[in-house]
Amino acid sequence: MSYPQLKITFLGTGTSSGVPMIGCHCEVCRSSDVKDKRLRSSILVQSALTTLVVDTTPDFRYQMLREKIDKLDAVIFTHPHKDHIAGLDDIRAYNFFLKRPMEIFANSLTEAALKREFFYIFAEKKYPGLPNVNLNLIVDNPFWVGDILVEPVFVHHLNMPVLGFKFNGFTYITDANRIDEIERDKIKRSHTIVLNALRKEQHISHYNLKEAVEIVDDLQIPNAFFTHISHQMGKHEEVSKCLPDNRKLAWDRLTLHI
């Protein structure tokens, strides 16, 4: 079976508060390096035919404008935390120009949260001009978005089940602090992984940098990029000096061809 060439764009690589953080004057938040400007974590996945986004962050509108995305086929959600769903309302523009509902994919936990937090989208009698979505439930199986095959990976974010996604040999996991053995087997043969690494210090629901490096080394994945980064990580340039060539901090607008 042949897979289409995919382009991955990092739309955001920051933790829930983004970098800089409102009101913070630390050296990272004051940095003039563009790699220290991190919107909330999301990626765009594109084949020649299909464009999908993983999560709609509070920065979704700006992320779509910045990358000039005129056509979006689907949103796939990792989990219902606000920094991953807050931008959903802005898919209205795509409804308007593409004249069709937006295909969204979520597990049952995220489905319940979307129906709670965006109740008006799912109301029986809808006010004209509201977002229009077609909700697809993610269960165990891989699924297709256009010509892109998406394989869900099940990870833990403290007590919350979170979905990672595997696209051919590329795996994206944005909020985790534990991955079961069976899922590790699933991601082992990836050529590239994106994994969350919040900061250097321990955290209750996120891998720190040391833990993230250990996992990707342990799984012998050739290339790794770390995401969902806090200002507490330190400056991009300085942290990068301490990492090997094939284990990098991701940055906003980084693109990969896979």
Ligand SMILES: [Zn+2]
């Ligand atoms: Zn998050």
Ligand SMILES: [Zn+2]
């Ligand atoms: Zn700061």
